[in-house]
Amino acid sequence: MTRVSVKHRIDYAYDHKVLLSPHRFRLAPQRDTQAIIEGHSFVLRPANRLYWQHDVYGNKMARADFDEKTDFMSVEVTLEIELTSVNPFDVLVDDESQHFPFLYPSIVKNALLPYLQIVDRSSVLTAFVGCFEKFHGETLSFLVQLNQHICNYIRYVRRLEPGVQSCEMTLRTRTGSCRDSAWLMVQVLRRIGLASRFASGYLIQLGTASGDSVELHAWAEVFIPGASWIGLDTTSGLFTSEGHIPLAIGPGPEQVALVEGLTEPCSATMTYQFELTNH
Structure with a gap:
């Protein structure tokens, strides 16, 4: 058994302030994953109204509505995970x-x-x-x-x-x-x-x-x-x-885009980074 922490950050930069449409984020782990998810956090900037929903396929999804124009958007996901080896062939086929x-x-x-x-x-x-x-x-x-x-x-x-x-x-x-x-x-x-x-x-x-x-x-x-x-x-x-x-x-x-949303016309860049800590 191994415990790990995962940090995943995505940064969007726009060349001028733009209005963001409602965005949807599928960045929460599934409930039936083979690992044990001990913790999950989702932080989104700039200021927004956040609603947790499920799509028609059962994926947990965060919808964010933005009121003000912005020249950036950043998402940070943190997971605490317990990994225990599994045998993928240990199944009972009908x-x-x-x-x-x-x-x-x-x-x-x-x-x-x-x-x-x-x-x-x-x-x-x-x-x-x-x-x-x-x-x-x-x-x-x-x-x-x-x-x-x-x-x-x-x-x-x-x-x-x-x-x-x-x-x-x-x-x-x-x-x-x-x-x-x-x-x-x-x-x-x-x-x-x-x-x-x-x-x-x-x-x-x-x-x-x-x-x-x-x-x-x-x-x-x-x-x-x-x-x-x-x-x-x-x-x-x-x-x-x-x-x-x-x-x-x-x-x-x-149907499974991790990030969905539109912006006003602009020039945009996206960067991302991962951090894995093995406890």
């Missing part, structure tokens, strides 16, 4: 779902419809998915193979441009950020009949060759009856673990 392919019971499938929508029908993706459509075997073993295949096939790059690449672009270039390969995984899973969703949050890594670290990260989740949602990290090729702290989860990237 009998009828232990071997792939399988069909969801109708009542389950109806609840999962938003996570079964296929929004990318490119021929490049169709050809890629064809490699997996004929697989028959143990479900968890199949997910391991699929996750590792995408991890090995797509070279990770740190991409600063906003948004997510199309699956076709990711497959043609064989490169992508964590959010690009996660979205590819979501669409592959749906093509083979498995409900999947997009997750965005923090990744805490301790004791690596480069030291301890925390950063924003994205991964995919797949619904397996009995095991519920299983996280697949396409950057590492591993199942998610206690170091993955989800902040927002939904059918696709556009």
Whole structure:
């Protein structure tokens, strides 16, 4: 068991005073994270009226309304977390779902419809998915193979441009950020009949060759009856673990933006920083 503190700060600077629209922040950890969240604080400046809400997918969300014009905005999130090693394979898959392919019971499938929508029908993706459509075997073993295949096939790059690449672009270039390969995984899973969703949050890594670290990260989740949602990290090729702290989860990237809001026309810069303290 390890206790850590995470501080995450985002600063926006505007070249003149502007009026900010209502902003929404999905920067609170999910209740069902594999880690234990012992404390969470959210500080936003300038002065605002803050309302805590939940979106339609159950993500906790802060809405801020601003009355005065400003030339800056800053957000600071602090988390106190207890990390205990978990075995992602220690799950009980329902009998009828232990071997792939399988069909969801109708009542389950109806609840999962938003996570079964296929929004990318490119021929490049169709050809890629064809490699997996004929697989028959143990479900968890199949997910391991699929996750590792995408991890090995797509070279990770740190991409600063906003948004997510199309699956076709990711497959043609064989490169992508964590959010690009996660979205590819979501669409592959749906093509083979498995409900999947997009997750965005923090990744805490301790004791690596480069030291301890925390950063924003994205991964995919797949619904397996009995095991519920299983996280697949396409950057590492591993199942998610206690170091993955989800902040927002939904059918696709556009539903889980961590910060949403508009400003009057201006020139703006954004900087961010992380601080991880291992107790």
